[in-house]
Amino acid sequence: MTVVIRNTDKELFTSGHRGCAGCGEMTAVRQVLMVAGPNTIVANATGCLEVASTGYPETAWAIPWIHVAFENAAAVASGVEAALKKLGKKEGVNVLAFAGDGGTFDIGLQALSGMLERGHDVKFFTFDNEAYMNTGIQRCSSTPYGASTTTSPAGRVSIGESRPKKPIAAIAAAHEVPYVATATIAYFQDLQKKVKKALDTKGPTFMHIFAPCPTGWRHSSDNAVQISRLAVETGVFILWEAEGGLENLKVTYKPKKRKPVEEYLKMQGRFRHILKKPELVAEIQKMVDEKCEKYGLPPVEG
Amino acid sequence: MEMKEIIRGNMATALAAKMARVDVVPAFPITPSTLFPEKISEYIANGELDAEMILVESEHSAISAAIGASAAGARVATATASQGLALMHEVLFIASAMRLPIVMAIGNRALSGPINIWADHSDTMAERDTGWMQFYAENNQEAFDLMLMAFRIAEDRRVLLPAMVGLDAFTLTHTMEPVDYPSQEEVDDFLPPYQPPYTLDVNRPMTFGSFATPESYMEFKWSHTRALEESPPVIDEIFEEYKKRFGREYKRVTGYMTEDADVIIVAMGSVSGTLREAVRQMRKDGIRVGAVKITTFRPFPFKEIVELCGGAKIVAIAERAISPGFAGPLFGEIAGAFINQPSRPLISDFIIGLGGRDVTLKDFREIASTALKEAEEGRVEPLVKWININPEEAPPGGE
Numbered sequence: 001m002t003v004v005i006r007n008t009d010k011e012l013f014t015s016g017h018r019g020c021a022g023c024g025e026m027t028a029v030r031q032v033l034m035v036a037g038p039n040t041i042v043a044n045a046t047g048c049l050e051v052a053s054t055g056y057p058e059t060a061w062a063i064p065w066i067h068v069a070f071e072n073a074a075a076v077a078s079g080v081e082a083a084l085k086k087l088g089k090k091e092g093v094n095v096l097a098f099a100g101d102g103g104t105f106d107i108g109l110q111a112l113s114g115m116l117e118r119g120h121d122v123k124f125f126t127f128d129n130e131a132y133m134n135t136g137i138q139r140c141s142s143t144p145y146g147a148s149t150t151t152s153p154a155g156r157v158s159i160g161e162s163r164p165k166k167p168i169a170a171i172a173a174a175h176e177v178p179y180v181a182t183a184t185i186a187y188f189q190d191l192q193k194k195v196k197k198a199l200d201t202k203g204p205t206f207m208h209i210f211a212p213c214p215t216g217w218r219h220s221s222d223n224a225v226q227i228s229r230l231a232v233e234t235g236v237f238i239l240w241e242a243e244g245g246l247e248n249l250k251v252t253y254k255p256k257k258r259k260p261v262e263e264y265l266k267m268q269g270r271f272r273h274i275l276k277k278p279e280l281v282a283e284i285q286k287m288v289d290e291k292c293e294k295y296g297l298p299p300v301e302g
Numbered sequence: 303m304e305m306k307e308i309i310r311g312n313m314a315t316a317l318a319a320k321m322a323r324v325d326v327v328p329a330f331p332i333t334p335s336t337l338f339p340e341k342i343s344e345y346i347a348n349g350e351l352d353a354e355m356i357l358v359e360s361e362h363s364a365i366s367a368a369i370g371a372s373a374a375g376a377r378v379a380t381a382t383a384s385q386g387l388a389l390m391h392e393v394l395f396i397a398s399a400m401r402l403p404i405v406m407a408i409g410n411r412a413l414s415g416p417i418n419i420w421a422d423h424s425d426t427m428a429e430r431d432t433g434w435m436q437f438y439a440e441n442n443q444e445a446f447d448l449m450l451m452a453f454r455i456a457e458d459r460r461v462l463l464p465a466m467v468g469l470d471a472f473t474l475t476h477t478m479e480p481v482d483y484p485s486q487e488e489v490d491d492f493l494p495p496y497q498p499p500y501t502l503d504v505n506r507p508m509t510f511g512s513f514a515t516p517e518s519y520m521e522f523k524w525s526h527t528r529a530l531e532e533s534p535p536v537i538d539e540i541f542e543e544y545k546k547r548f549g550r551e552y553k554r555v556t557g558y559m560t561e562d563a564d565v566i567i568v569a570m571g572s573v574s575g576t577l578r579e580a581v582r583q584m585r586k587d588g589i590r591v592g593a594v595k596i597t598t599f600r601p602f603p604f605k606e607i608v609e610l611c612g613g614a615k616i617v618a619i620a621e622r623a624i625s626p627g628f629a630g631p632l633f634g635e636i637a638g639a640f641i642n643q644p645s646r647p648l649i650s651d652f653i654i655g656l657g658g659r660d661v662t663l664k665d666f667r668e669i670a671s672t673a674l675k676e677a678e679e680g681r682v683e684p685l686v687k688w689i690n691i692n693p694e695e696a697p698p699g700g701e
Contacts, residue, residue, distance in 0.1 A: 038504060038507075039504045040504065041374075041502050041504065043370060050511075050513060051513050054509055054511075054512035054513050055512070055513050055514075055515060056512045056513060056514045056515070056518045057512075057518070059509040059512060061507065061509050062507055063504065063507050064501075064502040064503060064504060064506075064507045064508055064510075065502075065507070065508075065509050065510065066369075066370065066373050066502060066509075066510040066511050067510070067511035067512070067513075068366055068369050068370070068393065068396050068511055069366070069392060069393055069396060071362070072362060072363060072366035072393065074363075075328075075358060075362070075363035075364075075366035075367045075370070076366050076367065076369055076370035077370060078328075078356055078358070078363070078367045078370065079326065079328060079356065079366065079367030079368060079369060079370025079371035079372075079373075079374070079378075080370040080371065080373065080374045080502060081370075082326050082328070082354040082356050082367070082370075082371055082376075083325060083326050083354070083370070083371035083372075083374035083375060083376035083378075084374055085354055086325045086326055086352075086353065086354045086376055087325065087374070087375055087376060089374075089375075093504055110359060110360060110363070111359070111360075111362070111363050111366065113359065114358055114359035114360070114363055117359075118356070118357065118358075
């Protein structure tokens with residue numbers, strides 16, 4: 001498949017940052033900002049994105065950008081939005097909050113819930129690479145079942161992470177906010193359409209963007225897009241959107257037939273130990289199948 | 303035109319914030335500061351104040367939203383106390399490092415545990431190193447005046463630092479006292495709209511809060527520290543202007559009968575009035591005692607403390623906080639003020655009124671007589687004395 005990326009001579013997240021080669025998060029940020037445009041202010045949580053993009057006195061950001069701490073991007077963005085409203089400067093300006101999975105699923109959950117509940121016109125984006133990558137691949141509530149991380153290592157008596165991934169987008173949607181969506185960098189048109197929809201929506205929105213991490217997932221640096229696509233084609237990650245609450249959830253892309261989860265797992269070193277045990281692969285397949293059935297996705301091909 | 307109202311301390315700080323025409327108030331309720339957000343909400347509800355209130359889900363988010371709003375160019379105030387201030391801890395450093403002139407009223411209250419809601423300075427003392435200015439009010443008039451002046455000082459381009467205004471839990475926050483206040487026109491003239499040098503502006507993109515390596519981190523800290531160190535003349539200038547405009551005099555440190563005093567008792571906050579009365583009474587009995595009230599704890603008034611207390615035989619510090627394993631925090635600062643002086647008084651530390659325990663005239667008499675005895679003996683032993691403590695009532699520790 002050939003993809004044509006829009007003319008990027010007005011890149012708002014510019015080159016020269018220190019993101020790892022093939023980082024899914026950096027690609028996702030560029031895709032979001034291509035839609036958001038220059039009339040955008042970002043409040044960023046602590047994490048890879050902040051560290052890689054702003055080593056003083058350099059910055060990769062061609063838009064106003066603020067980083068305060070790890071858990072409070074949603075609260076900082078709330079303050080920015082309230083100030084712009086009061087000063088009469090909000091019209092035509094997007095206020096975005098960017099956070100990794102740690103700054104969203106775990107330590108940032110309370111501030112996120114508060115922002116959503118209070119109804120701020122803030123668009124929250126979580127770039128999910130399924131572990132604390134900035135601190136060295138520690139387990140997060142976003143880490144999927146079976147993944148080996150430095151604090152949930154696979155070992156003789158451990159399969160790696162023993163809990164399933166926290167359903168963060170569903171939790172956000174349960175706040176009955178106007179718009180919640182999931183996306184990946186592989187389906188960038190779907191992603192950009194959803195970003196546009198979020199920006200065009202008045203009030204709080206939440207987007208969960210699946211962002212492979214070559215360093216943490218131990219895959220080759222040219223595979224982030226392919227792994228993102230496989231995550232969707234296997235049903236490991238489901239593309240959906242919900243306007244105004246979970247009962248309005250709509251799957252936005254359904255593969256005709258799902259690929260076996262093994263194809264997804266085998267591209268990543270973090271699941272290597274799983275592949276040695278067919279019963280574990282089958283267990284994960286079963287978990288994915290059960291979830292996909294709920295979302296009305298077709299069964300695995302073959 | 304001066305007006306007068308009989309109001310609680312929290313209402314005085316809320317009134318000052320209203321008259322300062324704050325743009326954004328992010329707040330979370332906590333005893334004894336809750337009346338501040340209540341009052342601000344009421345002003346907004348009645349159309350007396352045009353501001354955005356953010357009813358956040360925690361104090362951590364209150365100060366985080368305050369940073370976002372201030373960075374976007376708004377004048378921002380909030381209020382908290384005790385556990386709420388402690389929950390803000392990590393973010394306080396960032397607010398000051400970003401040089402954002404947020405003003406925060408603190409209902410000075412004890413920290414848990416055990417949980418206690420009464421007057422104590424442990425909460426703000428624990429935040430002394432966060433790079434904020436700290437002012438302490440003696441009464442509700444001071445709470446109003448200091449809160450109003452805090453905006454002017456914080457927003458001054460020569461300063462650009464956030465400020466805390468401390469008022470003792472209940473003794474001030476909830477006690478009705480007469481407060482004089484100027485007209486709105488006079489306040490507007492004293493405090494023009496906030497003109498931030500840098501903001502989050504789509505027409506002038508800037509990066510706030512970048513990552514700093516060992517090559518630049520120290521310069522950030524140096525520049526921030528210098529701003530605090532160089533703020534006293536600006537504070538004095540604004541105190542002076544306030545006096546000219548409104549007739550009330552403020553000093554970073556105020557002495558009372560210190561000139562010929564053998565013993566000088568140093569205190570902060572609401573006990574200062576009791577202390578002056580105790581001094582007056584003791585003077586009648588022929589005791590050569592003086593008092594010093596510290597209004598500005600950060601920046602710390604090293605020079606002024608030495609000038610006021612340098613002639614005494616002994617300085618007795620009466621403080622509402624303790625740094626376990628050391629002494630009271632104020633002891634460290636005052637001892638530091640004297641350390642390089644060729645001659646210096648003895649310095650003795652007294653812990654008073656923790657968790658709202660009443661501080662009386664009798665307590666100050668005891669402090670003065672103990673300190674004078676120490677001066678006579680030429681030694682301070684033990685260094686830290688707890689006033690009004692009942693060791694036999696203390697709960698058991700581990701065996």
